[in-house]
Amino acid sequence: MTEIPTLDPPRRVLMGPGPSGADTSVLAAMGLPLVGHLDPEFIRIMDECQEMMRQVYRTGNEVTLATPGTGTSGMEAAVMNLLQPGERAIIGICGYFGERISQMASRTGAEVTIVTAPWGSPVPPEAIERELRAGPTKLVAIVHAETSTGVLQPVETISALCKEHGALLLLDCVTSLGGIPVEIDAWGVDAAYSGTQKCLSAPPGASPLTLSPAAWSAIQAREAPSNSWYLDLGLLEAYWDSRRAYHHTSPISMTYALHRALALVLEEGLEARWQRHENNGRALQNGLEAMGLVLHADVEHRLPVLTTVRIPEGIDDGTVRGALLNRFGIEVGGGIGELRGNVWRVGLMGESSTAGNVLLFLSSLGRLLREHGFEADVGAALDVAAQGLAS
């Protein structure tokens, strides 16, 4: 490096699998002056974050905190603390993030049983039930909103099965929280984590996590400490609860952003926010089909916040995504895992879920597809989409 580099990131319309766009007030919150991580005023900000996280998760769980890392840190905290060597875990896998949970679970020394479904469908409760009957199980883990496939996993039947068989239920809410209904207490979920950069629309860097009393008791009853010290939930809780025992230096600016983002969610209202995501997501999906494209996820389990659309034959993945980015400033995601090269992943999360973004994306994609020989019906797409957009 001959010169000291300057910093000037481009302006993007963030319609990939995350990060989503953040409200200017959330970005501005990160620029507020730093305070100490044990400053009484910062403790108050943490307490307010905690209470807002409970509201967004729809839970009264005492143990509710944000792990100091991205959504994957929440996944690791949950898995590493809930599982001990030799304990049995059933992991539902119908996409990339279920696989990730199983990889983490394997590192705990637990006995990992996987239950799979095609990438595009949810995990069937009957398959989970079969494995629950096969032997005593500590934990069942499923992904609520599979970011790799755009599939919504129904939770309530599996939760009832877990209760029946004495297993704890872990729910990955990375892409669902703040965008679609999440009801931790009503559904009987024992542990959940999320990310900030999806439907909560803050920058990545913290993971809201909540534990039921049963999950917390299980962690406190561990015979040996968890594999992780950084993400040891006993140590993290001792900092978040009234003991305020030093464990790590809280990511101060990230906590400011989380605070402001959670406040925005509550200001909009959870039901209104879910409806906005629903309307815009369905408008996008109807528009894509009207354009002549095929959606990948099962029609009855499509997420409104993340849509997987199949790349038409003869169209080059990288060329189109590159042109979306470079000519229109729009980021969408490519496929990952089994779906690499087969689908685009289009996010409409948080601040990015707007009527304007739906129309902008449909018109930009349609134009590019036409340039590359696919006869996209852009007029029909925009017309159909416009009818369903969130007002």
Next chain:
Amino acid sequence: MTEIPTLDPPRRVLMGPGPSGADTSVLAAMGLPLVGHLDPEFIRIMDECQEMMRQVYRTGNEVTLATPGTGTSGMEAAVMNLLQPGERAIIGICGYFGERISQMASRTGAEVTIVTAPWGSPVPPEAIERELRAGPTKLVAIVHAETSTGVLQPVETISALCKEHGALLLLDCVTSLGGIPVEIDAWGVDAAYSGTQKCLSAPPGASPLTLSPAAWSAIQAREAPSNSWYLDLGLLEAYWDSRRAYHHTSPISMTYALHRALALVLEEGLEARWQRHENNGRALQNGLEAMGLVLHADVEHRLPVLTTVRIPEGIDDGTVRGALLNRFGIEVGGGIGELRGNVWRVGLMGESSTAGNVLLFLSSLGRLLREHGFEADVGAALDVAAQGLAS
């Protein structure tokens, strides 16, 4: 909560053990628009961060990255990846953070040998040597700047001993990097990690980490994966190197802050920055002694960036720290571990290391001590300090 809370953190003079104050341009960087974590423009920003981290660490190490968490995440990444079950580690402990390393090392299943020194002195090389002679050792870990005691640990003799005995050397640079000389290559350090919120003066939330080719080979030669998936250095490196394999969603805004903070360090120049910290730190220490107070750390091993000063008899720790915060807006740290209630920890790190802060602190502390019956010689303190301040 009846109302949705607003966010208005107070303005503080941050003179504790971290976070230090951040330059306004670093805070402003966090407010820049978000981009995707695989956006070519973001990849460029990561590459620039990597090259600047190499310069600040004075290393040519290919494997140089920032772990997605606070300084403790860097500690955990280093310890969990470098140690395998049954391998022997020698951990030098002369304060809280050495203890923390040994706790993490114990969770890897390694055979942990500790070498201790009084809290106020560095670990003597002879004690490390004795243990190196006692049996084959994979890793020696020491803390360069013990934030709990204010002690500087000399590195070069211990590094030479490690080479002689075929052990890797891990150096905790959380409080040293950017404030006092750190010479990874010249000293022959194999692995090092730091924090952003100390002498680099960015918010907490990322941990610059570097590995020598020998350390990287050792990690690649592991028989089983590390305990941690989130902080698996093989997976992290696959994202930071040209493979750009998805692992986690990079903390985008934090990376912006790191970029700007590293640029500020290089703009100032490392030698000039070290000198500034040296001058201000010595001025503070001379001033405190002139006031009639006793410094805790051995005189020949005092850090300029973090000073431990003994609380005089009859003075209440919490009362004085509370008044510093509430009346003067100054945060300093209390003692931790063995030194709880016995010392104050006064940081002069990064942007917080200014002549004004030295004088403000001496005058504020002196005034409070007098109010509580300790005859502080404030005039002498300010006079002595003023002679040594960084211009």
